[in-house]
Amino acid sequence: MTQTQPVSRRSPAPSLPRKSRQRGVDTRAGYTFLLPWMLGFFALTAGPMIASLYLSFTNYNLFEPPKWIGLDNYLSLFQDERFMQSVGVTVSYVVFGTPLKLAAALAVAMLLNSKRKGQGFYRSAFYAPSLIGASVSIAIVWKAMFGDAGPVDQGLSFFGINLGGWVGNPSMTMPMFVLLTVWQFGAPMVIFLAGLKQIPGELYEAASMDGAGPIRKFFNITWPMLSPVIFFNLLMETIHAFQIFNSAYIISNGEGGPAGSTLFYTLYLYLRGFSDFRMGYASAMAWLLLIVVGILTLIIFRTSKSWVHYSGDSK
Amino acid sequence: MMINRRNFLTTIALGTASAAVLSACGQSGTTAGKTGSAENPVTINYTWWGNDDRAERTRKAIALFESKNPDIKVNGNFTDFAGYWQKRATEAAGGGLPDVMQWDLSYLRDYGQRNQLLDLSTVNINTDAFDKSLLPSGQIRGKTYGIPTSTNAFAVYYDPAKLAAAGVAEPDGNWNYKEFHEFMTQVGTKSNGAFFGGGDYTAVWWMFNIWLRQNNMEAFTEDGKLGFTKDDLKKWWSQPADLRGTPAMIPEERVTQLLPKSAFGSNATASEVTWDNFMAGYLGDSGAKELKLVPVPSDDPDNLGLFLKPSMLMVASAKTEFKDASARFIDFMVNDPEVGQIFKTSRGVPASKTQRDGTTFEGTDKLVVDYEKSIEKYLKDAPEPPIVGFGTLESSFKRIASDMNYGKVDINGAVDAWFKEAEDIIKQNA
Secondary structure (H helix, E strand, O other): OOOHHHHHHHOOHHHHHHHHHHHHHHHHHHHHHHHHHHHHHHHHHHHHHHHHHHHOOEEOOOOOOOEEOOOHHHHHHOOOHHHHHHHHHHHHHHHHHHHHHHHHHHHHHHHHHOOOOOHHHHHHHHHHHHHHOOOHHHHHHHHHHOOOOOHHHHHHHHOOOOOOOOOOOOOOHHHHHHHHHHHOOHHHHHHHHHHHHHOOHHHHHHHHHOOOOHHHHHHHHHHHHHHHHHHHHHHHHHHHHHOOOHHHHHHOOOOOOOOOOOOOHHHHHHHHHHHOOOHHHHHHHHHHHHHHHHHHHHHHHHHHHHHOOOOOOOO | OHHHHHHHHHHHHHHHHHHHHHHHHOOOOOOOOOOOOOOOOEEEEEEEEOOHHHHHHHHHHHHHHHHHOOOEEEEEEEEOHHHHHHHHHHHHHOOOOOOEEEEOHHHHHHHHOOOOEOOHHHOOOOOOOEOOOOHHHHEEOOEEOOEEEEEEOEEEEEOHHHHHHHOOOOOOOOOOHHHHHHHHHHHHHHOOOOOEOEOOHHHOHHHHHHHHHHOOOOOEOOOOOEOOOHHHHHHHHHOOOOOOOOOOEOOHHHHHHHOOOOOOOOOOEOEEEEEHHHHHHHHHHHOOOOOEEEOOOOOOOOOOOOEOEEEEEEEEEOOOOOHHHHHHHHHHHHHOHHHHHHHOOEOEEEOEHHHHHOOOOOHHHHHHHHHHHHOHHHOEOOOOOOOOOHHHHHHHHHHHHHHHHOOOOOHHHHHHHHHHHHHHHHHHHO
8 A cells, every 4th residue: 555655646647536546445445444443443432432421311220211311410429428439539549559650660660771680580570460460369369468367467567567457447448459559560660661771871871971870860861751651651550540440349349348448430330330220320420530531631741741851852 | 463453352242242133133932932852951041149158059959950850951150149239230231131040139129120020920830838928028019020939037146155165144035135235245245355246236227127127117118218217227326336346346347357258157256136047158157066046136025026038039030031941940949849958048948838848957957947936926027029229228228337337427427328328219219
């Protein structure tokens, strides 16, 4: 396809119809190749999304036809204490979990960027938790580790810190979830590592010649040079964090307990839909989440102009 | 690479989905549904909730059924109680409920009234051996959606070994709430921290229901409204207020840690107020040699508020293609004496007389049967299938009581929160 275009562009003026005919064939071929993806997109993504948008304006209990109720679902969200609680839980998770995870990922990436023996092994080892992190089994292990008389409780007791089990203590469940997400720093770490490799060594050499210390080098070279990668990771991890579900469902036995301290947004959405049979309400929650995450993404994009530097920028 | 692979999978998924739709269209619906033969058996799906103990017993029962009915294969599947209903909701929405299901009274209206369950009076299931007062609990508006497998009643369990260790006399079950509280306090105090007296029994909806009956109230009115006031619920939740935070009552933190096992099954308490058919499960979980049960406390010695409830029902999906096979499996599960021998009292006391008489009850199973006999004179009519949305109400009752025990809300706040949710649900489903 790339070869045909220059040919037709070189053709004389009378061949214009042929050019457009050619383009039509290309277009058709393109769409044919796209077809499987398009079918999937419309049947499995766009279709259900539009259906859920419609359902969000209805009262739908899964068994009977939906009844149109306008904006009622959206309005009643704000009078629902459990909804407010789920927003609070999720926001604190995003606010604490995401920056810590990124900091951990960047720190480990910088350690792994130095030339040392066996780096390949360390890279794999540090990446491993994020491969299994979202899985069901790890949530179960996590629950056992932080339970009463679990390894964490015993370890802390050894140092004279007696917190008891974290799982049953409403004020300790959030730190537990934040630790779980921080531990899964592998994916952003790999991206950071790739970004670090792109930074020319001369910059550091020159800075050393000028007498810059490691902290100076980090803030004046690493941070600005890496900022597009940081920006990307921040965006992806923020969006991911809002969608936490698996581990919350498993650790709290699907109930969001203790005392609602793990009632994450998506978990409450699920409970509303599938335990209380209020699919319309759940759909409204889903759309609200989409809108809020969209706005947040936009805000992060806007602020990026002031702190993200692309090479070749005049700034 | 990633995107290509996803495309490929999407295509496959689409292809499979459309094949499934086409094959579904091709199936004909007759009154008996599809039938099989020994060479070419039909497979029905059966799902239940429960622990490993029940899973083992169910597998035995299925094997027995298959050996007696070579033309039917049963594909079994189980989860815990909470996850069970979420799965069923998903399946019902997609039109794919399993053929035969173990069911709970709490959810019978939600699915029965919305045409998800098969009217079992249209198929061949023998109910001659059932107590006529029990069958209506599986019926709604003249249709039979569920056949009770067995009955259960509320009781106070205790572990005699733990009481002996603490040096507390075994209760005779002839007690009021004050005496019951004293019992829990004694056990908890004398155990030296080894275990607590009991759990917060006021967090259990059915115990609240029994207390209402002891005070001559019903939980729901005939037109599906609440039959009690905020003050009643406040009084109920305040009743053991002095015990909370003492060795008499296990703290909510511990209960949460022990999930999915119960506090009693984990040997963290010496007593528990619950259904009498939990005996086998508790014995398995706790490893105790013997557990005993006595009637629940009541401030009116002549009115214990007790009733026999179908501990579980067997239902079939309205959309099953195998009506005949499903009916035969249900009939087998509720009537066959050998099934009684397999389950003993772990599902409750068999509801069908044929099955009950064909089962030998020994040891702890005999205790359960004897218990139900001993309370016979106190029994009132079984409650009808509760209101639509009752399952949600029941679980929010437990959740809000738990929030209260965590100190997140005070009693007034908890009462308000529950009434708000209850009124919302009643309005939703009116």
